[in-house]
Amino acid sequence: MQRFADLLxxxxxxxxxxxKLRLMEDYFRAVPDPERGWAVAAITRDLDIRSVKPAMLREMTAERVDAELFALSYDYVGDLGETISLIWxxxxxANYQATLTEVVETLNSMSRTEARGTVATWLDxxxxxxxxxxxxxxxxxxxIGVGARLVKQALANFGDRPIQEIEELWHGLAPPYTKLFExxxxxxxxxxxxxxxxxxxxMLAHAIEEADKARIDLSENAFEWKWDGIRVQAVAEGGQTRLYSRTGDDISNAFPDLVESMAFDAAIDGELLVYDPSEPPFAVRPFNDLQQRLNRKTVTKRMLTDYPAFIRAYDLLWHDGQDLRGLPFEERRALLERFIETEKPARFDLSPNVVVESWEHLAELRANPPLDAIEGLMLKKLSSVYVPGxxxxxxxxxxxxxxxIDAVLMYAQRGHGKRSSYYSDYTFGCxxxxxxxxxELVPVGKAYHGFTDEELKKIDRYVRNNTIDRFGPVRSVKASKEEGLVLEVAFEGLARSKRHKSGVSMRFPRISRLRWDKPAAEADRLETLEAMIPE
Amino acid sequence: MIRPDQLLCPSPAGLYCPPGDFYIDPVRPVDRAVITHGHADHARAGHGTVLATPETLAIMAVRYGEEFTARRQSLGYGETTSINGVEVSFAPAGHVLGSAQAITKWKGMTIVCTGDYKRREDPTCPPFEPVPCHVFISEATFGLPVFVHPDTRGEIANLLGSVQRNPDRAHLVGAYALGKAQRIITLLRLMGYDRPIYIHGALQRLCDLYEEHGIDLGELRPATIDAKDGSGKQDFAGQIIIAPPSAIQDKWARRFPDPLPAFASGWMRVRQRAKQRGVELPLIISDHADWTELTDTITEVDPEELWVTHGREEALVRWASLKGLKAKPLSLVGYEDEND
Known part of the structure; x- marks a missing residue:
């Protein structure tokens, strides 16, 4: 247990x-099977121990510690698990140290009553x-601030393999992953x-830079809108249905409406979107509506009716036992079109082709997309086979x-890691x-990137020289009509929000320029932002 | 016999002794002060007369200048003096150099005020001595059962292990400038670390003072880098640099190669506290008694009554009541518990 505890x-x-990657790689090198595999499962949350529940730990602690002393301690520490670990x-x-393997294997084979006594002996x-x-x-x-993806990256580094290979295997593996390690x-x-x-x-796309245009022959490409949802993969095979995120996390549980409708044998790459239930399918709602359904363990009936989900299909990777990824895009697209037409899957439609005549035309489409739910355009080479990465x-x-928008810096917070001596997280207002x-200024967002190291040093100096108040790691800086630093903030979208004082929340905000030249009084007003909210 | 609060009672300026007309560790200027130790929240400047151990008086002079009080009265451990008929003496508290428990006796009543104390290894000061008394006034900085500090040498070993594993990173150890810094240095020396230890400028005078009092700190060097050309920066890779806690996250830290922030404090017991401060290597080393030391000490001293001050009074009072010991919180204001 000690090695695993030290790792965490x-x-x-x-x-x-x-x-973090180095710590995990070192651990995989130093620790034998099956212990390292159980550690992986614990971190990726693929380990499910049913015989012990938090309430039981609380009861066990209550038998050993005065309730009032426990309450005072819990109140101070704030985390139940940590409080119990410290107060036990x-x-x-008692010096018998259980290993991680023993803990996992023992608990999986025990009833709740048995587990109670055993856990107490270990804790002692x-x-x-x-x-x-x-x-x-x-x-x-x-x-612990480590997601499943980072663990997969550590495994990839450890075996000197591309991460895609690990991702492809992942859902077919079970803890403690002995075969994987071998x-x-x-x-x-x-x-x-x-x-x-x-x-x-x-398969992912590169962002077009100005210099790339000369290298791209438009006549060799197909064009589609870039839909503003989340990229997913919907797979159904022999009655088994799964919805994956782009990193291979299984998100089926959050979208039962969609998954239930998958009565086919295929793997579809597409964009998960939410449609307006009051209009004919599928009138796409802005990203903020989709947000209501993300990162949730359970879904209410209400959400299913208010924010129904569907997939706008981009690609067909596998169909009726055939791996199609080696075919050129043009052929896959034709198969996808036929698939949608013949199978008519209830919660799927086709991402339409867009006709593009020239770079000028493309630029115009990009500047004036017909819907708010479009965040740009995709160019796909007709000959491209489907490869990961x-x-x-x-x-x-x-x-x-x-x-x-131009906003005024209001608060700055110290960063973490290499930035822990810099004020690098900024709250700005309009x-x-x-x-x-x-x-008055009202905070409209927070950003912690977009600036260069040189600019970071300058803002940091500004914050330190213009502090008016401090609260822990946060400083409040001078921000009035007469004094203040104006930041040009770039963001991808705006939505109404009840949680924010300003009533708006920004999507993916970052600092695009420092406007040392601009007087704070001339920064944008909240009304300007409100006008940007899609309806 | 008299009631204890006739001898000592709380007041806005601090713990007051009516018959002796003096205060213990007053938080504002008074005519006559008895000071338990040199930390800034206990030892303030501007009193008429200060009674303290010679070490504490020296520390106050270093921190505030020679004019820190109108009159000094020096009293060593075990010596006794009388203030307006109240007998006052000092016993070691084991907290920092010069730290003392203030013992007051009057008309058969004895009250011991611990100031701050601990019961663990500290080569820089004599260990805490339990003194029998009617009323024991204990600090309670770490007065919660979650605070059980691990073995101090084990924590020093963690620091040495990290230096060995990360030879390319400068280890910045945040430590309170009076007491904690010098204790860490002496413990590092006792555990065989004989390389130079680098110190922040704010530690220099207090380290000098400890040396003058016969505490060997080994070779100390100023942690300075030529600001103009940054030369010598790489010399700090794999070295131990000790600085006041606030400097670890300050611009000052940037001069070092890939700094690894460490912090030596009892608060590091709570993981979230370490994380919030951006500490990568928490060292749970405290100059205050932990829960076990507090409860063991109270049991050992076995007073008739326990008064609890500055910290988490409630939990210690609750513990005493479960033991059947009469106890109350003193609710004195003005002491900071972040300084550990």
């Missing part, structure tokens, strides 16, 4: 991505860090993915220009009239 403890405190009165002489012997790891492990939800260490062949309806790693020169995306008819 160091992952949670290491801010850099590369640092270890037993002198472990130190607080190991106790914390044990509690997090058995209650799920480690919250392959990654070169001791066995790549495991076969025997699972039905597997994930196929996604971002192959050069095959697919291109040309996103519409971001929205721009002007509006308060009850007394006076202009």
């Amino acid at each position: 403890d160091r992952l949670i405190l290491t801010p850099s991505r590369n640092g 009165p270890g037993k002198r002489g 012997a472990l130190d607080p860090t190991a106790r914390w790891a044990l509690i997090k492990l058995i209650t799920g939800g480690l919250r 392959w990654l260490e070169g001791k066995a062949d790549k495991p076969e993915n025997a699972m039905k309806a597997p994930f196929r790693p996604v 971002r192959p050069k020169g095959e697919w291109w995306k040309w996103k519409r220009q971001p929205f721009l 002007w509006r009239e308060d009850e007394n008819g006076e202009d």
Whole structure:
């Protein structure tokens, strides 16, 4: 347990991505099977221990610690698992340290009553860090700032393989992943993915830069709108249905309406969108409506009727036992069109082709898309086969220009990791009239990237020299009509929000320019933003 | 016999002794102050007369200048003096250099005020001595059962292990300038670390003072880099640099190669606290008693009554009541518990 606990403890405190990857790779090298596989499953949340629940841990603690002392402690620490790990009165002489493997295997074979006594014996012997790891492990939800994708990357680095190979295999594997590790260490062949309806790693596009235009022959490409939803893969095989995110996470549970409608044998690459239930299908709603359905474990009936989901199909990767990924795009597209036409899947439609005559025409379409739910255009080479990752020169995306506003810096917060000595997270505001008819700034968003290192140093100096108040890691800076730093903020979209004082929330805001030249009084007003909200 | 609050009682300026007309660790200027130790929230400048150990008086002079008080009265551990008929003496508190428990006796009543204290290894000051008394006034900075600090040498070993694993990173250890910094240095030396230790400029005078009091800190060097050309930056890779906690996240930290922020404090026991401060290497080392030390000490001293001050009074009072010991919180204001 100690090695696993140390890993978690160091992952949670290491801010850099590369640092986290190194910690996991070192762990995979140092720790044998099956323990390292159980650790992977714990972090990717593929481990489900049913015999112990948080309420039971609480009861067990209550038998050992005065309720009032526990309440005072919990109140101070704030996290139940950590409180229990710290307050648990270890037993002198209890020195049997259970291993991670033993913990997992024992708990999976036990009833709740048996588990209770066993967990108590373990907790008695472990130190607080190991106790914390044990509690997090058995209650799920480690919250250590490491997602499944990062673990897969660490596995890929460990075996010196592209991450797509790991992603492709992933859903066919089960903890403790012994076969996977054998392959990654070169001791066995790549495991076969025997699972039905597997994930196929996604093909991505490059953003078009000015210099790329000369290299792109428009006549060799097909064109589509770039829809503003989330990229997904819908797979159905022999009655098994799955909906995957672009990184291969299974998100089926969040979209039962869609998954139930998948009565076909195919793998479809497309955009998940929400449509307006009051209009004929499928009138696409803006991204904010889709947001209502993301990152949820359960879905209410109400959400299913108010925000019904559908998929706008881009590509057909597999159909009736045939892997189509080796065919050129042109042929796959024709098969996709026939598929939609003949099977008529209830919650699917076709992403229409767009006719483009010239770069000028393309630029015009990009500047004036017919719908708010379009965020640009896609160019796909007619000859392109479907390969994972971002192959050069095959697919291109040309996103519409971001929205721009000028806002005034109001608060700055210290960053993390390499930026921990810099004020690098900025809250900015726009002007509006308060009850007394006076202009006041209201925060409209927060951004922590978009600037260069040089600009970061300059803003940091500005923040330190213009601080008017401090709250922990946050500084409030001078921001009035006479004094203030104007930031040009770029963002992808705007939606109404009840959670924000300003009533608006920005999508993907970043600092695009520092307007040292612009007086704060001339920054934009909230009304300007409100006018940008799609209806 | 008299009631204890006739000898000592809380007042807005701090703990007051009516018959002796003096205050213990007053938070505002008074005529006559008894100071337990040199931390800024206990030892303030501007009193008429200050009674303290010679070490504490020296610390105050270094921090505030020689004019920190109109009159100094020095009293060593174990010596006794009388203030307006109240007998006052000092016993070691084991907190920092010069730290003392203030013992007051009057008309058969004895009250011990611990100031801040701990029961763990500290090569920079004599260990805490339990003194029998009627009323024991204990601090409660870490007065919650979740605060059980691990073995101090184990934490120092974690620091040394990290230096070994990360030879390319400068280890910036945040440590309170009075006491904690010097304790870390002496413990590093005791565990065989004989390379130079680099210190932030704010630590220099206090480190000098400790050396003058016979505490060997080994070779200390200023943590300075030529600001113009940044030369010598790489010399700090794999070195230990000790600085006040606030400097770790300040611009000052940027001069070092890939700095690894560490923080030596009892607060580091709570993971979220470490994370919020951007600490990568928490070192749970405290100059305050943890829950076990607090409860063991109270049991050992075995007073008739317990008064609890600055910190998490409620939990310690609750513990005492479960033991059948009469206890109350003092609710004194003006002491900071972040300084550990």
